Amino acid sequence: MAPGRLTAEDLIAGLRCAGLRVTAPRRAVCAVLAAAGRDHLTAADVAARAGAAANLSTVYRTLDALEGLSMVEHVHLGHGAGAYHVGPSAAHHHLVCEVCGRTIDVPIDALQRAIEQVTAPLGFLPDSAHFAIVGRCAECAGA
Amino acid sequence: MAPGRLTAEDLIAGLRCAGLRVTAPRRAVCAVLAAAGRDHLTAADVAARAGAAANLSTVYRTLDALEGLSMVEHVHLGHGAGAYHVGPSAAHHHLVCEVCGRTIDVPIDALQRAIEQVTAPLGFLPDSAHFAIVGRCAECAGA
DNA sequence: CTCTCTGCAAATGCTTTGCAAACTC
DNA sequence: GAGTTTGCAAAGCATTTGCAGAGAG
Numbered sequence: 001m002a003p004g005r006l007t008a009e010d011l012i013a014g015l016r017c018a019g020l021r022v023t024a025p026r027r028a029v030c031a032v033l034a035a036a037g038r039d040h041l042t043a044a045d046v047a048a049r050a051g052a053a054a055n056l057s058t059v060y061r062t063l064d065a066l067e068g069l070s071m072v073e074h075v076h077l078g079h080g081a082g083a084y085h086v087g088p089s090a091a092h093h094h095l096v097c098e099v100c101g102r103t104i105d106v107p108i109d110a111l112q113r114a115i116e117q118v119t120a121p122l123g124f125l126p127d128s129a130h131f132a133i134v135g136r137c138a139e140c141a142g143a
Numbered sequence: 144m145a146p147g148r149l150t151a152e153d154l155i156a157g158l159r160c161a162g163l164r165v166t167a168p169r170r171a172v173c174a175v176l177a178a179a180g181r182d183h184l185t186a187a188d189v190a191a192r193a194g195a196a197a198n199l200s201t202v203y204r205t206l207d208a209l210e211g212l213s214m215v216e217h218v219h220l221g222h223g224a225g226a227y228h229v230g231p232s233a234a235h236h237h238l239v240c241e242v243c244g245r246t247i248d249v250p251i252d253a254l255q256r257a258i259e260q261v262t263a264p265l266g267f268l269p270d271s272a273h274f275a276i277v278g279r280c281a282e283c284a285g286a
Numbered sequence: 287c288t289c290t291c292t293g294c295a296a297a298t299g300c301t302t303t304g305c306a307a308a309c310t311c
Numbered sequence: 312g313a314g315t316t317t318g319c320a321a322a323g324c325a326t327t328t329g330c331a332g333a334g335a336g
Binding site: 095104122127132138 | 275
């Protein structure tokens with residue numbers, strides 16, 4: 001298992017620790033998220049993988065709760081649905097190909113520095129990875 | 144009038160030039176967009192300013208047509224509605240405060256260079272201004 | 287036993303679409 | 312006239328919410 005990545009147990013513990021109740025649907029959502037690892041899942045994806053264990057509404061509510069605890073983040077990868085993934089330390093930006101829809105993760109460093117250089121004089125504190133950078137991937141740009 | 148900014152006539156001419164028909168609702172949408180200048184308007188904003196001159200559906204269809212001609216761009220400033228503005232040369236990124244919702248435009252230069260540095264090795268061609276950078280503005284961060 | 291959480295179904299907000307009538311070229 | 316556009320209303324997503332019943336602590 002990759003070091004530093006949150007496990008289902010970590011997520012559950014976080015919920016309990018925050019005084020929230022640990023229920024079967026929440027366990028299921030946490031398990032799905034942990035199993036997805038670095039993948040970005042939509043709420044519908046999570047619900048689908050959880051099967052009957054969790055209703056879509058409950059998935060949304062649980063993701064929201066986990067996000068409030070900073071254990072899950074959601075990003076916008078395109079014009080469609082938002083995507084969720086574990087971690088608070090998602091040290092990457094998302095490049096999304098507007099043609100084929102593929103997502104490429106890139107380390108945050110260089111970008112982050114450039115963004116902060118621009119925003120610091122304004123006093124603006126960026127949460128820059130929240131929205132993706134759209135464009136065309138190498139393959140689709142070539143065509 | 145600011146130099147280089149497209150006028151309503153420019154937009155109309157573009158439509159005609161593309162073989163599309165120039166109708167009253169389209170004229171109204173073009174006029175609203177040109178009058179908005181650097182402001183970002185949602186489709187609903189455009190429809191509201193056009194009054195009875197253009198139905199919301201028509202506004203969407205017209206914006207779509209103008210976008211196809213690269214005379215209008217749309218950006219995503221937050222979790223809500225998308226926003227439209229004239230120009231292909233929108234040489235700025237958008238910083239959106241997640242607390243107060245204010246939008247700050249920043250020149251594209253520094254950011255664009257940093258983004259291209261990251262994406263070039265991947266062969267990825269970014270259209271980086273399409274999604275905003277969320278965060279907190281100076282005022283809201285202070286509180 | 288109390289209070290939170292769940293599932294369902296309905297509501298919401300934004301955007302798209304089908305279709306007959308209106309209008310441009 | 313021929314063919315594109317319009318307005319309206321309805322459908323389509325993603326997401327949120329009200330509420331009664333189920334379940335956690």
